[in-house]
Amino acid sequence: MGHIPVLLSAILEYAVLDDNSIVFDATIGAAGHCIAILEKYKDKRIKYYGLDRDFEMLELSKNKLSGYENVVLIHNKYENIGEEIEKRNLEEKIDFCLFDLGVSSVHLDTAERGFSFRFDAPLDMRLDRSENLTAANIVNNYSAEELADIFYQFGEERLSRCIARKIIEYRKTKKIESTQELADIVKAVYPISRNNQERRIHPATRVFQALRIAVNGELIKLAQSLKTAAASLKKNGRLAVISFHSLEDRIVKNTFKKLAENKIANNEKEKCEFKILTKKPICAKDEEIEINNRARSAKLRVLEKIG
């Protein structure tokens, strides 16, 4: 199955647009949210900018969007959102900006991308395949301490040290090349748990998440990217962010809080004022989770520029 956009009805509710509104989608992915927004406002002339770090996702959305006008696709990281906005003179002109973080189902379901232990494939995990660092590079070359730190910090993996030691031991006999090899190493460290909470997810889930974050340098500049996006909104413009794990959500929550408290000089010359529209993050209802398991961990937070 393709990618199903998460929390779509909430996104459509918060994206209040009019004639000539400008949308900046910092993670267009498979264009799911994009097409739903363009369809909802098909009688308005919406200008839609869609950025993605993964060229292959852009190719996919380009095909899906062939019947739509006024869509501009941009290959870049959202860490560089400021330069893309400046290049197009979009400062303080954006009505709705969306960050739907992480990877898409297309990534997880494409075996050769190496994001999932559901398939046996080379350990890759690069969002941008023109970059050099892969998950295999990390697991085969980093020290036990470096690996344990990655698993602990980015995966909140409580057995991080044991898993790192097991990897080093395994490496002495052979290189770790595939997703299955790594998943088996992690699984062997994990005791068979009686705890339901633990059994709900595969033991390698956290290690795979941590490696993906490390390979792609996720989280490093997320706060700064959100500040830049917030500063680029028009008055009453909104910034919506969907996160998929607690590390991401913490960054989103704290950045929004600081912006709303005006603690960040987001633009030294003109200070902007913001209001948080979602006191608590919006989560998927059971009906959505039933048809799209990815939605179970999704959290949406929305910020509005008020002045």
Ligand SMILES: C[S@@+](CC[C@H](N)C(=O)[O-])C[C@H]1O[C@@H](n2cnc3c(N)ncnc32)[C@H](O)[C@@H]1O
């Ligand atoms: C959850 S998917 C987005 C799905 C999209 N909203 C849809 O409905 O089809 C996340 C997308 O963000 C992209 N991505 C991840 N990190 C990125 C970054 N730093 N800069 C730009 N795009 C990024 C991924 O390549 C992926 O396509």
